[in-house]
Amino acid sequence: MKQFIIKPNDAAQRLDKFLKKAVPKMPQSLLYRAIRQKKIKVNGKRTEISYRLCDGDVVCLYLNDDLFDTAPQEYDFLSAPAELDIVYEDENILLANKKPGLCVHEDNDHSADTLIARILHYLYKKGEYDPKKEQSFTPSLCNRIDRNTSGIVIAAKNAESLRILNERIKERELKKYYLCVASGHFAQKSATLSHFLVRNENESLVRVFDKPQKNGRTILTKYKVLKESKENSLVEVELLTGRTHQIRAHFAYVGHPLIGDGKYGSNAINRRYGQKYQLLCSYKLTFAFSDTEHLLGYLNGRTFTVKNVWFADAFSQTF
Structure with a gap:
């Protein structure tokens, strides 16, 4: 029994x-x-x-x-580094700045070094997470970003926080902002792009269309050009919809692929700048809850920002 x-x-x-x-x-x-x-x-x-x-x-x-297992277990997450770039942390959540090239979860290469493994190792070392003391819960990520994109990923430390954040993300009560370097100059320095996106599961990519398509979904991408160099633009983007590869595919569709994007961008341009990862960072997050009568209500109205986005700091000299 x-x-x-x-x-x-x-x-x-x-x-x-x-x-x-x-x-x-x-x-x-x-x-x-x-x-x-x-x-x-x-x-x-x-x-x-x-x-x-x-x-x-x-x-x-x-x-x-x-x-019922009674034998002592070895925890795979302990093989990942415990080092994190922490944007914000309290007893309920942790915001980590993921570096480009690091997967959020284990993928087909089965690497033990993932963002979630690093977070679990970090919390284990702090004494905030012990699998032996949990029956069904593991600290979990509430959002994800592409392997080659950097920026803020949210981890919930307890089940109630995870439920709340999953609900609020679904209701679009978290505003996410990105910085990127796009090729060329935009005719409109600020606008909202509206098109339709179709995902091709077999090829792990998406396509963008002007008109509605079968299995297509509306995409809305709000942008503002912050700086221009001779050839490129530093752009802030707010995702009004959150689709797979949305910014990368949308900007490529309108003629401004991201520097470093090997899937939707120009290999020749990427080689010229020596970039193997797209210059895209989820750099700012704002909690905009419709109510505050819940465990995370104290976060309402707060904004958290990655302090040093290297390609933004180096834009004028490098790009």
């Missing part, structure tokens, strides 16, 4: 979702059968698979002990 006492980081999720994380060896078929046979109980009573757990609930599983 195995007993779990539900903690705040476990609460508010469905019983089946909790058990899939807390008992990863248990097949889904066994989970459903055990519920039917009353081998899984909550607070000593028969339960439903869809039951939403509450803080303090006692979940008992009358199942084979082989399902």
Whole structure:
């Protein structure tokens, strides 16, 4: 028999979702059968698979002990560096400035060095995260940016913060601003571009169109030119929609590909400037909540900025 006492980081999720994380060896078929046979109980009573757990609930599983790991575990995240460029941190969230070339999560190259692994290692060293003390929660990223893009990524340290941020991001209550170096000069120094984007999953790229397309989605990209050199523009961008590769594909479509962008840009221009990563940084984040009656309400109205964006500082001399 195995007993779990539900903690705040476990609460508010469905019983089946909790058990899939807390008992990863248990097949889904066994989970459903055990519920039917009353081998899984909550607070000593028969339960439903869809039951939403509450803080303090006692979940008992009358199942084979082989399902429950007791051997000490090695944590993969400890092989990643614990160093982070932290923009802001408190007891609920962490804003990290991701460097270009670092994946936010593990991808096809299976590298152990990812942003989330670095964050977990950092929190582990601080004593703020210990997998042995958690039953179903792991600190998680609330947004992601491309591997070769730099800038702010949000990590939630507890389940309530993660739920709130996921909801607020979905409702577009976080404003994200980017800096980039685009090829050429814009005819309009500030405008909002409106087109349609279609994603090609097989080729891991997107295409932009003037008119609506099958499976296409509207993209809105607001920009303002901050500086111009002889050949290029330093541009601030606000994403009004958040689609895959939106800024990169949108600017390339209107004739201003980003310097360093090997997918949508010009290889000849990239070689000229010696850039292997697109000059794009998610440099500013503003919390614009519609209400403040929640755990993260104290963040409302606050703006956090990456202090030194190297290509912006070096724009006049280098680009």
